[in-house]
Amino acid sequence: MRASLAFIMCGLLIGCVSRQANSTAASFTNKVAMSGKVQLEGWAKLHGEFEIYSDRESFDKELKFPNCISGVFSDQAERRNLSEYEGKRIAVTGELFRYADLPDEDRPVVPRKLLGESVIPNWCYGSNVLLIKAIKLVSPK
């Protein structure tokens, strides 16, 4: 009887955790599809640009937008050491921009979009990209 109860409780707990992860991912994908200022939590990958993934699974599978959004910092050129965030859970605040609306470099041979004062490759292939204003590490829940 006690074993059955424990089994049920364990199942419920796993279900809750799973639902929470799905909810977090859904929240992320909804947010990155919007416009303007945004706060996001996700998993960080450094790819020249800064990529933020909705959850660990998306990170591991390198899923594209909207499970991933490409970002650069508003002071990208001064950001020399971003490796401390690599593979970590992070929280960022920033502003979303439509990738297609971004300006190109002046007379490029290969078109490169500019966000802030940086090139943004947009490896996440998102319709939106993120200009990051602030970032911090988040402790695993």
Added chain:
Amino acid sequence: MMASGDMRLGATISCPMSVLAQSQVTVTAAAAQDQDQQSDEGTPSTPVTAQTASSAGSIDQLNQIVVQASRTGYLGGVPINFNLPFPQEQLWVVYPGNQIYYLGSNYGTKQGNVGANKVRLPPGFTDIIHTHPSWADSQPGPGDWGDPFPLYGISPNGVWLIYPGATSPSWLCGSPRGTCGP
């Protein structure tokens, strides 16, 4: 229907390496160093000579040249540098006869795209070759599509080519997580 890219890829694979050694043409580079310098006018200033394909300049030979460059680490006599910092890339353009002009990497600290905004390119180039250094994805990014010229990408994992209008890259060697080998 076979896309022109597929045809080109197939021909490249069957092309013997001896083709590369059979002839020599002059290749002019805008500069020959990673932190290359150009005048404000962007005039190509440092000619170098390198072995390439014949002056007939077939596209198959160009494929071979680019694949070979990824293996030797040199293109048009210029070292390929995968250690450039974000967002720098190296860029070459190709003129008829497979004359390869190196345009350099970028000239500022904030913008990338190999300083193309300062380069006054003579008209008539037919192909573009660029690198995806280690900071980048080995695969094409959104900015690599839609160019009116065939666009080559050289990464540590391989060499790909995008033809105008193509919807996927043709890998000439290597793969997104592979290598072209020695």
